[in-house]
Amino acid sequence: MPDTHLDAALDARVDAILRGAIDPHVHSGPSIAARAVDHLELARDLSAAGFAAVITKDHDYSGVMTAALIARHHPDLTTRVYSCIVLNNVIGGMNPYAVEHCAAMGGKIVFMPTLSAENHLRWEKTSGYAHPASTQKIRPASAVPVLDANGAVRDDVKEILDVVARNDLALASGHLHVTETWKVFEEAQLRGVKRLVFTHPEEIVDASLNDVRGIAAMGAFVEHSICMFLDGSKFKVRREEELADFIEAAGVGQTIIASDLGQVGAYHPLEGMRRGVRLCLRLGYEDGQVRQMVSTNAARAFGLEADVARVLGH
Template identity: 45%
Template sequence: MASGTYRQEARELIDTIDDEVANALLKGALDLHVHSGPSTMPRQVDHFQATEEAAAAGMRALLFKDHHYSVAPFIPIMDRVLGHLGVAMYSGLVLNNTVGGLNPFVVDAQLKMGAKLIWMPTAQSANHIRSSHGKTRLASNVKLKPAPGITVIDAYGNLLDEVKEILDLIAGSDAILSSGHLHVSEIWTLFEEAKKRGVKRLLINHPMYGLHFTYDDIAGLADLGALVEQSACLYIDSRFNVFSPQELKEHILAAGVERSSIGSDLGQVDNPTPVEGMRQAIKLCLALGFTEDEVRLMVRDNPARLVGLPVE
């Protein structure tokens, strides 16, 4: 079925839910997957605009992600200017080549500057490069220097020593570890070692998109303690839509509502804004039969626990 058909199906379901119901659930929600700018990629909102829009919707927190730099060192400045809006702001570091790859020294410095989350490689992971076959939705405005694909395991399937060191740094800071765009086989090795080394906060982003997960993998890694985040942009009225509404339900249920969350994964041009994406995702979940309490768990309570905020 074409993505355009999925978008139409999503629109029709979204339109069955009243705005007031969705807006009430948006209050207190967290979006831990915001792609605002500046960036090497086209963005429709910057970090300040994303925060202002979230505040207007009554949201509790945002986490900014860029594939090629960390917003974390700028959070204190943003908090000085926008702190009165009452939106908690976080960021972290994606371990692509553009920030030094699997470099413990960079990770150490970023964690000490307040990074809340360390993502394994995304656009420059070996899995992403293989899976995209030269085509990617992570296109930049500028041509970046070609970069080799990064893997976290050696030729024998063992985790690299530098990755183990990074895991120790994450554990020591009680930060969040995200699997990035690694292959699911790498993620199992990574997360099992992370647990042994004391990493308590594990996050998987869009498991069924480009990471080669099965439903059993989702369930198994959720049982290991990972929070499984579904990207709203892949299911709603977005140009990135590749899944049907029913697949959203199946993907959530594979992990269980108690181990699931929703992030917008938005901020790109010609797409809904992050806040609108979250609103549409809330409506779509309700239309699919999830209760208000279940939606609240996925957009408010579970992500709050992940970043260490008290559940209100």
């Protein structure tokens, strides 16, 4: 029989690690794709677990307006809700006006294209994946390029990078191919961008562990979608043990664990984070190291240190 005392002790340990946590990549709704939880439900669930903050992400719109409404009408919630913008077709691709608006409303991250990335559209053809909303409710995505015909960063991308730098936003690589990420991140640093996040190197972007090492050495954080490692997850593409290889490549201090959940038929984002903490503990990481990867690193990446301090009382 399982030892319920040991189970209870592990649960308490996980709860303690997640107090003050941040999930910076959640696909809550409303969305034109089916979602299992909406932004307010998510905030309530994470507040009950003592999370400091969450950053909602939709491929087609910035959730900054919803975040503002939740902050105004639910000041009792422990978890602060923030959002981002993804430079896909629906918001106009490389649209500096949309990025400036997101920044003015308190947005935290600008994602390079995801469903509209040239790399994503190539990947879709061999992966068997198709975003349901893009085929059922709106026309299929068209490419939003980041490099010109000579392989240099495009001028419209440079304009976006200038807005990101001016507003001290985080720049996330989205679904760019890793070779594109190198060039965009290098240009971003030249233009004064201080916050860089490499999105799920374990899937879609064709990154090697050497890429992870190098991009982390630039000062970028490496964000892992824990749903891609967890047994029982419909998004699993990597063995659970491989997470340690990625963490060691970047270093604990440059690694962020995010759920990348919220979809129908998948783990709830909170359950995904809980399972992610348990996985990190099984892999031999100490409680303080896991806390870095689920809380303080994201706080540094996205400027949310005050939210963590508020929850932890210091």
